[in-house]
Amino acid sequence: MALRGSLARLLRAQPDAALRPRRGAHSVALVGAPLSRGQKRRGVDHGPATLRAAGLVERLAGLGCQVHDFGDLNFTQVPNDELYNNLILYPRSVGLASQMLADVVSRAVAAGHRCVTLGGDHSLALGSISGHTRQCPHLGVIWVDAHADINTPLTTQSGSLHGQPLSFLLRELQNKVPQLPGFSWLKPCLSASDIVYIGLRDVDPAEYYILKNFDIQYFSMRDIDRLGIQKVMERTFEQLMGRRQRPIHLSFDIDAFDPSLAPATGTPVLGGLTYREGMYITEEIHNTGMLSAVDMVEVNPLLGASQEAVKATAHLAVDVIATCFGQTREGAHIAFDELPTPSSPDESDSEEQVRI
Template structure:
């Protein structure tokens, strides 16, 4: 039996020992998180509205999903939000916004929805993963991104918190992460073995050290070129679910794609995922039946060189989300369960001649 076949059978038959929240069939909660304080560029807070305008709700409804759009969260901007360590930007604003998002995601998952968080910048994963883990403490995270986003506040070169969320969530790094103002509520909820990266190609020196020292599984674009995306996904599931089923949290930065496909984003890096590779990732995650939450982040309509560039980026993001919930490149077969028959099957040959 192939590795892929063995994993598929394992995922279908092995029961998870951890209790799971109740689920409604194909029920999807949309939570807008227009968070922009985690980075320096303007416009990413318009991401949720851009994705809705690109037809996200209609696409999911067309797949048979029961869509519950809870609108955008209201994030309070903290006045006089001073730099931490003369470098880290807006810690109080990001910390408070992430706490609000964590509560919203936790409630959505507890109610039985699969939660889609629409960003906003990638610092929002502080809240989305934390809230998800409140209901599913044994979750696994698939982080699809050009960047590792695992700098600490003491190793960051930019000061932007969208490049740091995983350092606050990782148990192994807690003695390396200082207490930022606004972050006292955050409790580390992931171990190094709970994370798999896909698509890396711009990793800072400290991040590379962390990945290696703590043996975090990652697949760079070179690995994808070398192994192929099918083998990458097989190894991803072996890492996260080789021993037991567990809920999956997919955190997808649109800059994982090559900039030729997703130009309207803040930190594009050449040599990214193709459309086919991106869709294969999400199709395979959907096929596990264990996807519980999705982040779609860093769509920034103010950074597109033209309206066509913005539309292409938003359409691609909608395709990613739809693929997470059953859209396939073979067609979305949701309500077709039989072929029609001719209205007059007993028409005689003579009648047919007269009709002709």
């Protein structure tokens, strides 16, 4: 797996001066993580390119962000990457890719950027969250997803690592998760109280057991229907920041939205977030001023039934990211300090006489 150019510079012993944000600037680092070995469907590795083609960089720049696009990490499959326990897919490839991503995210945050990781499948959260916690060990995670992604390698039925990342990251599950080949670098870095789920509606039995028995805060779609999205966000922030302000890591799976809005994804589930609910979540996170890193995952252009379906999914993902950085539904505009005034009446009259 190779790193070139600015991505390589991020891994130097000292942050490159050219990579540091200007004083007072709203700096965003974009890191493409075309990781696809965490699941079985082809095409999710095209997600970063699809989001860039949908105008992500231009949208963020238009919001006044200082955008550093560091390009894509170059993930390759590890040779002879055999199944673990006759079930877990590509453990060495996912482990090595996640380690690389963790290093890059850590350096981007250390350099003063808010890091946006463009997926790729949701197994990339192994790297993005663990890398983020190296710089912000007390961060809180908001996981917006139809799925809990907290199966262990011993409870998963699919064998896909994109359904397991949080089990590796959670301290309370340390003695329930075996040591996978390629994962020796990874240490649990979150506690159950550090996580809030939003949008769940497809949870496996073992995952439900974990959520309940380890007292993890979650809001299913039924909870959103019952409480309303405003109350859900109030309780989310009370859970994560009721005692102290701390950085937020938002991990957003596009399948959190209803498939009618985001059809180009691998595991769609009916009854998801509306556009308004999704935008409200990210508007409120932005308003805290504590957002430090974002994952946008599972956009898969090969699974759209049409080009229009792919564009709708990609533009929705861009809206989510842009709203994290200040886009509002009242309108997002450049700074406007003073209204212009008309010329004096004498000048206007004389110009009109000349025109006549």
